[in-house]
Amino acid sequence: MAVYTEVADEDLAAFVARYGIGRLLSYKGIAEGVENSNFLVHTEAGHFILTLYEKRVNPADLPFFIGLMQHLAEKGINCPQPLEAEDGSMLGTLAGRPAAMVTFLDGMWVRRPRLEHCAALGQALAELHLAGRDFGMTRKNALDVSGWRPLYAGCEAEADTVVPGLSTELAQELTFLEANWPKGLPGGVIHADLFPDNVFFLGTELSGLIDFYFACTDALAYDVVICINAWCFEADGAFNVTKARALLNAYRKVRPFTEAEFAALPVLARGAALRFLLTRLYDWLRVPPGALVTPKDPTEYLKKLRFHRSATSARDYGLDG
Numbered sequence: 206m207a208v209y210t211e212v213a214d215e216d217l218a219a220f221v222a223r224y225g226i227g228r229l230l231s232y233k234g235i236a237e238g239v240e241n242s243n244f245l246v247h248t249e250a251g252h253f254i255l256t257l258y259e260k261r262v263n264p265a266d267l268p269f270f271i272g273l274m275q276h277l278a279e280k281g282i283n284c285p286q287p288l289e290a291e292d293g294s295m296l297g298t299l300a301g302r303p304a305a306m307v308t309f310l311d312g313m314w315v316r317r318p319r320l321e322h323c324a325a326l327g328q329a330l331a332e333l334h335l336a337g338r339d340f341g342m343t344r345k346n347a348l349d350v351s352g353w354r355p356l357y358a359g360c361e362a363e364a365d366t367v368v369p370g371l372s373t374e375l376a377q378e379l380t381f382l383e384a385n386w387p388k389g390l391p392g393g394v395i396h397a398d399l400f401p402d403n404v405f406f407l408g409t410e411l412s413g414l415i416d417f418y419f420a421c422t423d424a425l426a427y428d429v430v431i432c433i434n435a436w437c438f439e440a441d442g443a444f445n446v447t448k449a450r451a452l453l454n455a456y457r458k459v460r461p462f463t464e465a466e467f468a469a470l471p472v473l474a475r476g477a478a479l480r481f482l483l484t485r486l487y488d489w490l491r492v493p494p495g496a497l498v499t500p501k502d503p504t505e506y507l508k509k510l511r512f513h514r515s516a517t518s519a520r521d522y523g524l525d526g
C-alpha cells in the first residue's frame with residue numbers, strides 16, 4: 206500500500222478547489238509505490254494525481270523535483286506536469302504534509318520488458334538528459350559514491366544474516382569503488398530510479414516517465430547503467446546482452462557516449478548495483494513486524510554486482526565501439 210496519510214473528504218475538496226479544475230467528483234488511494242501517498246483524483250476537468258510527500262522526502266528538495274517536472278514537460282518529455290494553484294504555487298499542504306497535484310499519464314508499466322521496450326527506454330532516457338541540459342537548478346545525489354559508506358555502516362553488522370560473507374564482500378566492493386569511481390564524466394540532470402515501474406507504455410510505445418523523487422545532478426552515464434541493471438537482467442538473474450545493446454544503441458543515437466563514458470561503463474554499473482543493493486539491504490534489515498510493504502530483494506542486486514565485476518569493457522554490454 207502507499208497511502209500513509211489519510212485525508213478527510215472536505216479537506217481534499219478544499220485543496221482541489223485551489224486549482225481551477227472544477228469540482229471534486231471522486232478519488233481513491235493508489236496501492237502502488239512505497240515512498241509517498243498517492244491518490245487518483247477525478248474532477249470536472251479530468252483525472253489528476255495528488256501526492257502527499259512522506260517522511261523520506263526532504264521538503265527542501267521539493268522545489269527541485271517540481272521545477273524539474275515542469276521544465277521537462279515544457280520541453281516535450283512525457284512526464285507529470287505539476288498544476289499551478291490559483292495563487293501561483295505548485296506546492297501546498299494537505300493533512301499536515303507537503304502536497305502537489307500533477308497531470309495523469311495514460312499507460313501501464315511492463316512487468317517483463319522486451320527488446321523493443323528496452324530500446325524505447327534508451328531513447329527516452331537520452332531525450333530526458335538532453336531536455337535537462339538547460340534546467341537551472343541542481344541537487345546533489347545523496348546516494349552517490351560518498352553516500353554508500355554510511356549506508357553500509359548501517360547494515361554491516363547484520364549483512365551476513367542475509368547472505369553469509371556479505372559484509373566482507375560489500376566492504377571490499379566499497380573500497381574498490383571509492384578508489385576507482387570515475388570523475389569528470391558528462392553530467393546533468395538524471396532520473397536515478399528509472400525502473401520499469403516508473404515507465405508507462407501503451408503497447409510498445411513509451412507514454413510516460415514518472416517518479417522524479419530521486420532525480421539529481423550526476424554523471425549521465427550513471428543513469429544509463431541504473432537502467433541496464435533494472436531492465437536487462439532476466440527473472441532468473443541472467444544478463445541479457447541483446448537487451449543491453451538495444452538500450453545503449455537507442456540511447457547513443459540521441460546522445461552519443463564519450464570515450465570516457467564508454468570505458469567507465471563496467472565500473473559505473475558496479476556502483477549502480479551496489480547503490481540499490483545497499484538501500485534494499487538497509488530496508489530489508491529494518492522491516493517492521495506486520496509491515497504492509499514488502500521490501501525488495503537485496504540479493505537480486507548482489508547477483509547483478511557480481512556480473513559487473515566480471516565485465517571488462519563496454520563489449521560485455523553489447524557495444525563494439
Ligand SMILES: Nc1ncnc2c1ncn2[C@@H]1O[C@H](COP(=O)(O)OP(=O)(O)OP(=O)(O)O)[C@@H](O)[C@H]1O
Nearest residue numbers: 235237238239240241243254285308309310415416
Ligand atoms: N502522473 C501519473 N499518472 C498516472 N499514474 C501515476 C502518476 N504518478 C503516479 N502514478 C501511479 O501511482 C503509483 C505510485 O507512484 P510513484 O511510483 O511516483 O510512487 P512512490 O511512492 O514515489 O513510489 P516508489 O516506491 O516507486 O518511489 C504508480 O505506480 C502509478 O500507478
Ligand SMILES: N[C@@H](CCO)C(=O)O
Nearest residue numbers: 398400481484485501
Ligand atoms: N527502484 C528502487 C526502489 C524505490 O525507488 C528499487 O527497486 O530498489
